[in-house]
Structure formats: C-alpha cells, structure tokens
Amino acid sequence: MGSYSPSDLASVRETIYQAISAIRLIDPHTHINPHSPASTTLADILGYHYYTELVHSAGMPRAEIEEPGLSRRELVGRMVHGLGNITNTANYHWLIQICQQFFDFEADSITVDNWESLYDNAESKMASADWSQSVLDQSNVESVFLTNDFDDALEGFDSSVYIPCLRTDDLVFHLAKEEVRERLQACSGIEVDSLGSLREALEQRFRHFVARGARACAISIPPTFIPVAVSDGRAGKALDEVLSKGTGADPAHRDALSRRVFWTLAELCEQFGLPFDLMIGVNRGVYPSGVYQGQDLYDSRVSLIQYRHLFNAFPDVKFPISVLASVTNQELVSYSWIFPNVYTNGHWWYSNTPSFIRRDAAARLEAVPRNKQVAYYSDAYKLEFVLPKFDMYRRVLSRVLAEEFVGENGWSEEKAIHLGRQVLRGNVDEIFREPDPNIATESPEGSIIAGTVNQEEDLDPVPTDAEIEASDVADVMLGESVAETSLEAEIDDVPLDVGDLLGDESENPAGPNAPDSHIQLLAGDGEFTPDGDSVVLQPDPMTGELHFPVEEDKDNS
Numbered sequence: 001m002g003s004y005s006p007s008d009l010a011s012v013r014e015t016i017y018q019a020i021s022a023i024r025l026i027d028p029h030t031h032i033n034p035h036s037p038a039s040t041t042l043a044d045i046l047g048y049h050y051y052t053e054l055v056h057s058a059g060m061p062r063a064e065i066e067e068p069g070l071s072r073r074e075l076v077g078r079m080v081h082g083l084g085n086i087t088n089t090a091n092y093h094w095l096i097q098i099c100q101q102f103f104d105f106e107a108d109s110i111t112v113d114n115w116e117s118l119y120d121n122a123e124s125k126m127a128s129a130d131w132s133q134s135v136l137d138q139s140n141v142e143s144v145f146l147t148n149d150f151d152d153a154l155e156g157f158d159s160s161v162y163i164p165c166l167r168t169d170d171l172v173f174h175l176a177k178e179e180v181r182e183r184l185q186a187c188s189g190i191e192v193d194s195l196g197s198l199r200e201a202l203e204q205r206f207r208h209f210v211a212r213g214a215r216a217c218a219i220s221i222p223p224t225f226i227p228v229a230v231s232d233g234r235a236g237k238a239l240d241e242v243l244s245k246g247t248g249a250d251p252a253h254r255d256a257l258s259r260r261v262f263w264t265l266a267e268l269c270e271q272f273g274l275p276f277d278l279m280i281g282v283n284r285g286v287y288p289s290g291v292y293q294g295q296d297l298y299d300s301r302v303s304l305i306q307y308r309h310l311f312n313a314f315p316d317v318k319f320p321i322s323v324l325a326s327v328t329n330q331e332l333v334s335y336s337w338i339f340p341n342v343y344t345n346g347h348w349w350y351s352n353t354p355s356f357i358r359r360d361a362a363a364r365l366e367a368v369p370r371n372k373q374v375a376y377y378s379d380a381y382k383l384e385f386v387l388p389k390f391d392m393y394r395r396v397l398s399r400v401l402a403e404e405f406v407g408e409n410g411w412s413e414e415k416a417i418h419l420g421r422q423v424l425r426g427n428v429d430e431i432f433r434e435p436d437p438n439i440a441t442e443s444p445e446g447s448i449i450a451g452t453v454n455q456e457e458d459l460d461p462v463p464t465d466a467e468i469e470a471s472d473v474a475d476v477m478l479g480e481s482v483a484e485t486s487l488e489a490e491i492d493d494v495p496l497d498v499g500d501l502l503g504d505e506s507e508n509p510a511g512p513n514a515p516d517s518h519i520q521l522l523a524g525d526g527e528f529t530p531d532g533d534s535v536v537l538q539p540d541p542m543t544g545e546l547h548f549p550v551e552e553d554k555d556n557s
C-alpha cells in the first residue's frame with residue numbers, strides 16, 4: 001500500500017481513530033425514550049432485541065425469554081446461559097464494552113459465576129440521579145435524535161439534547177384503523193372527513209413538531225411500496241371507503257390512501273424545510289414465532305427505482321436513505337451519485353456489522369460527494385448502546401481512511417481526519433439543520449407566530465376595534481360613497497357593436513349595406529352529439545381511476 005508498511009498503517013489508523021473519537025457527536029437516529037433515556041437494570045441491556053433474537057436463534061426457547069411475570073433479575077439469569085453461543089458476534093462485543101466502560105466490569109465474558117455481581121453493580125450506578133448525562137458525557141455525545149409518534153406532546157424533556165423526529169408509519173400505513181384516526185383528531189383538533197381536513201391535520205402536526213425543535217420526518221417502508229402521486233378523485237374515493245369501512249376497505253383503496261398521505265408528507269417536508277428520512281426494505285412478520293422485534297427481515301427485491309418519481313418531484317427535499325441490506329448499498333451509492341437530494345444514511349440493522357460496514361463505507365467514501373454522507377447512527381433504545389456502536393463504526397472508518405485514502409491515495413493524516421470529521425458530525429449539522437425561523441410554525445401555546453394562523457381558531461373577517469388596535473396597523477378607511485350620477489359621464493354614447501353573437505340570420509341591425517356580422521363556425525366544427533357509451537366513465541385496469549373511454553379502451557375491451 002504505497003510506501004507505508006503494515007506497522008506504519010497501523011500507526012496511521014490509530015492516529016485517525018483517536019482524532020475522530022474526540023469529536024462530540026450528534027446521533028441522528030435512535031429509539032430512545034427521553035423520559036427514561038438510560039437503563040435502570042442490566043435487563044434493559046440484555047433485553048435488547050439483538051440479544052434476545054440471537055440467543056433464541058442459538059436454541060433458547062422463546063417462552064423462557066418472554067415468560068409473563070418474569071422478573072428482570074431472572075431474565076438476566078436465564079439470558080446468561082445463552083450468551084456462550086454468541087461470544088463471536090459484534091453484538092456481544094458491544095455488551096462487554098458497555099459493562100467495562102460503565103459498570104467497572106473487568107472480565108472479558110459474562111458467566112454464571114460473575115453475572116450477579118455485575119447486575120448489582122450496574123443497578124447501583126444506574127440509580128444515580130445524573131446517570132443519563134453521565135452516559136452521554138462518557139460517550140462523548142452532545143444530543144440524540146428521537147423517534148416520536150405523531151401524537152407525542154413533546155413535553156417534559158430538553159429538546160436541545162433529545163431532538164424530536166416525526167415518525168409517520170402509522171399515518172401512512174395504518175390510517176384505516178379507527179384508533180389511529182381518533183389519535184390524529186385528538187392531537188390535531190381536526191376531524192378528518194375530507195382530503196382537505198386530512199391535509200390540515202397533517203400540517204398541524206408538522207407545525208407542532210417544528211415549533212418544538214424537530215429536525216426530520218421519518219418512516220420505515222416495506223419493499224412493496226411505490227410512492228407516486230394520487231389524484232384528488234382517486235384519493236377522495238379511497239378516503240371515503242376507509243372512513244366508512246375502516247380496515248375492511250378494499251386493499252386497493254387503502255394502498256391509494258397510503259400513497260396520498262405519503263406524498264402529502266413529502267409536500268409538507270418541502271414546505272417546512274425538514275429532511276425526509278426513508279428506511280427502506282423491511283418485511284414485517286417474516287418469522288412470526290420469533291421473539292419481540294426479532295421477526296422482521298429484509299427483501300433483496302427492493303429497488304430505489306421505485307422512488308424515482310418521488311426524488312424527481314421534490315428536488316428541494318433532502319432524502320437521507322437507509323437500506324436494510326448491504327446488497328442494496330451499491331444502488332444507494334449510485335442514486336446519491338446522481339440525485340442531489342439523495343443522501344446515504346448510516347448502516348442499518350442487518351448491515352450493521354464491521355465486515356459489511358467496511359465494504360459499504362468504502363464504496364460511499366469513494367463514490368459519493370463527501371457532503372452527502374451521514375456516516376452512522378446508533379438506532380439505540382437505551383443511551384448505553386450509543387458508545388459501543390459508534391466506536392465500532394469509528395474503528396472501521398479509521399481503517400478505511402488509513403488504508404484507502406492515506407496508504408493508497410497519498411492523503412495526509414490531517415486530510416483524512418478532516419473527511420472523517422465531516423461525515424461523522426459536520427454533515428449531520430448541515431443536513432439536519434434547524435428549520436428556517438421564518439417558516440410558519442405554531443408556538444407551544446398555540447398562538448400565531450411567523451405569519452401563520454392557528455388552525456384551531458377561525459379569523460373574524462370583520463375585526464373589532466380592540467383587534468385593530470392590538471395589531472398596530474391602521475385599519476382600511478372608506479371614503480365618501482360615489483354618486484350614481486357621476487358614472488353617467490363614463491358611459492359611451494354609442495354602444496360597442498359586437499355583431500350578432502347568437503348567429504341570428506334576421507336583418508342586420510347595422511343596416512342593409514353593413515357586412516354580415518353573425519359568428520361563423522370554423523371549418524370542421526360542428527355540433528357534438530354524444531352516444532351512450534361515450535359518456536360512461538371507465539375504470540383504468542391498472543389504477544382503478546375513472547376516466548372517459550378513448551379508442552385504446554375500445555380496442556382493449
């Protein structure tokens with residue numbers, strides 16, 4: 001590798017690793033609960049689905065893991081018996097690093113002989129009032145993005161540390177459920193009974209989130225979904241069916257409504273200046289007998305070609321894209337190469353292991369503009385996991401930068417470190433910027449700010465004196481009324497001759513010598529006389545949308 005020996009590269013790699021480890025991070029995607037961000041016992045750590053699904057896969061019965069009424073201590077005691085089979089995994093390395101970093105654990109494995117003392121020591125440390133902040137500080141993390149339900153009040157936490165993110169899966173894929181519609185009405189104050197009111201309710205949610213510091217909108221999407229625009233007529237029919245039949249509505253109507261809601265969310269992201277995080281490719285419930293959160297898998301048949309209409313229709317919306325499998329990474333790299341609004345985002349789920357990360361990260365760094373890469377996010381449910389996951393990524397990144405950019409391309413260490421700093425932190429600051437303060441938002445109290453109107457209140461078209469006085473803007477004053485007689489001077493003495501508009505062939509009123517002035521039909525024009533078939537709407541065989549028949553329909557019928 002150039003003029004560098006293996007020992008030289010090892011030294012370069014360590015230098016880069018130490019430098020990028022000093023970067024204070026923002027984690028741009030987690031599932032952390034801001035009201036309980038850190039763990040309270042070791043069961044919160046070992047109960048993470050990576051461990052329950054791995055020990056279940058290795059042979060531990062699901063019933064032993066998810067037995068009703070099982071105490072937290074007993075769960076850990078049972079899980080320890082299954083850990084021996086997963087010591088080779090990256091996930092087990094996270095576990096040991098957490099225990100060593102945060103709980104003063106000195107061993108390199110958790111066994112039946114040492115787990116109880118570890119459990120007690122961890123519980124004692126977690127009981128500290130400032131435990132969450134301590135974990136953030138030890139992890140060198142400034143803030144984390146959340147995953148918030150659309151009806152989250154977003155209250156009771158510091159939104160500068162725990163940054164809201166509007167998660168929209170329920171709105172797009174489950175609006176047929178009555179409870180979801182009831183939640184939307186309850187939080188927005190708007191009854192959804194038409195396309196107009198549906199958009200108003202969604203827009204109110206965006207105002208609510210942006211006013212409280214949200215930096216992104218996000219959704220997890222199945223591989224079969226194809227986002228395209230849906231016409232008002234088709235969407236209105238779909239909404240009517242869903243409102244009347246709920247989950248019993250025809251799947252074609254539910255799908256049309258999903259696509260309409262999704263498209264509306266993209267429009268609102270454009271309006272409010274929010275990135276739209278797309279996590280693409282999850283097949284839910286592939287293994288129904290799996291443990292909780294251990295039933296879903298990726299589908300290699302997914303393609304970003306399904307999103308071409310979306311990317312072309314919203315050039316001003318930033319789309320950070322996560323793909324579930326490493327096999328889809330080359331396509332993501334290519335789309336980020338071509339589309340200015342497509343960004344690579346993290347190494348998600350089943351592609352979140354060092355071997356896949358190394359290949360995928362190298363491909364991105366070699367092919368995608370450096371300002372369009374969000375290097376990593378933890379996807380953590382508890383704060384303790386942010387450190388080992390990011391540390392895994394930093395080690396892979398420092399290796400790629402050392403070997404490929406310093407060793408092969410002749411970069412200096414400083415230049416490589418600058419690239420690492422940009423993809424780890426700089427791009428997060430830039431891509432997920434705070435929305436423009438001039439964008440219409442709703443204040444926490446629901447008042448009108450930035451030129452917008454609170455949807456819960458109607459404006460009075462005739463303001464009172466008090467309202468006029470409070471606005472500090474002079475009211476419109478009407479002058480004296482205009483006398484009717486003053487208009488007579490403006491009336492022409494001779495009316496304008498427009499000819500015989502009705503085509504009356506009676507005597508020409510302009511005189512016998514004036515040219516004939518009645519309107520003549522253009523050549524080829526004539527009277528339209530519809531037959532019965534030509535006025536019957538026909539459904540499109542692909543979309544179900546109604547239209548008047550054309551010759552192609554007749555040929556295909």
